Amino acid sequence: xxxxxxxxxxxxxxxxxxxxxxxxxxxxxxxxxxxxxxxxxxxxxxxxxxxxxxxxxxxxxxxxxxxxxxxxxxxxxxxxxxxxxxxxxxxxxxxxxxxxxxxxxxxxxxxxxxxxxxxxxxxxxxxxxxxxxxxxxxxxxxxxxxxxxxxxxxxx
Numbered sequence: 706x707x708x709x710x711x712x713x714x715x716x717x718x719x720x721x722x723x724x725x726x727x728x729x730x731x732x733x734x735x736x737x738x739x740x741x742x743x744x745x746x747x748x749x750x751x752x753x754x755x756x757x758x759x760x761x762x763x764x765x766x767x768x769x770x771x772x773x774x775x776x777x778x779x780x781x782x783x784x785x786x787x788x789x790x791x792x793x794x795x796x797x798x799x800x801x802x803x804x805x806x807x808x809x810x811x812x813x814x815x816x817x818x819x820x821x822x823x824x825x826x827x828x829x830x831x832x833x834x835x836x837x838x839x840x841x842x843x844x845x846x847x848x849x850x851x852x853x854x855x856x857x858x859x860x861x
Contacts (some may be wrong), residue, residue: 706733707760707824708805710753718848723791727752737841738764746816746839759820764839767815771836776794777802777813780838787855795852799845799861806841813840 708715710728719726732749733739739747746764751757781802788796807813816839821831 707750707752721849722788722794722796724761724788727755727758728757729758738762738839758822758824760820760824762818762820764801764816764818766826767817767836769817770815771817774840775836777838777840780840782860784842786856787850787852787861789852789855795850795855797850797855797858799847800842800845802840804843806843811841813838815839823826 706719706724706726707729708719708726710730716726716728723780729750729752732747737748741747744766746762748760748762751759781800784800785798790796801807802813805811810835816836816837818835819831819833820827
């Protein structure tokens with residue numbers, strides 16, 4: 706996980722769950738993604754430590770409708786599952802898809818993307834022609850839960 710380098714609390718909080726976490730810089734700063742005048746989206750992150758981990762994402766609207774194979778409901782379900790990093794301490798983060806962050810004119814947008822990264826387990830070749838959703842969501846987070854308490858969890 707790449708987290709803003711000056712946010713030590715978030716970095717250590719993520720590491721507490723057993724998640725490999727790298728302090729990083731982002732472009733655009735303080736935004737999940739940028740949009741160029743031609744409508745192409747972009748995101749760049751690079752770790753500030755010796756690991757030299759990076760992620761580059763370029764998105765375009767999915768005009769071929771390939772996203773229909775992966776409907777937004779699937780992503781709502783997948784992103785609302787507890788995070789089991791180390792198997793003892795867990796994080797339950799509930800993403801809200803019904804706030805002003807994801808309402809018109811900011812509704813979810815189906816995208817096709819190319820992802821370049823050297824973050825394990827991916828190689829520098831990254832992923833091309835991936836499909837998904839570009840959406841901003843608010844969330845509620847429940848930290849440092851006993852993983853056993855989430856046994857049988859079926860969503861928010």
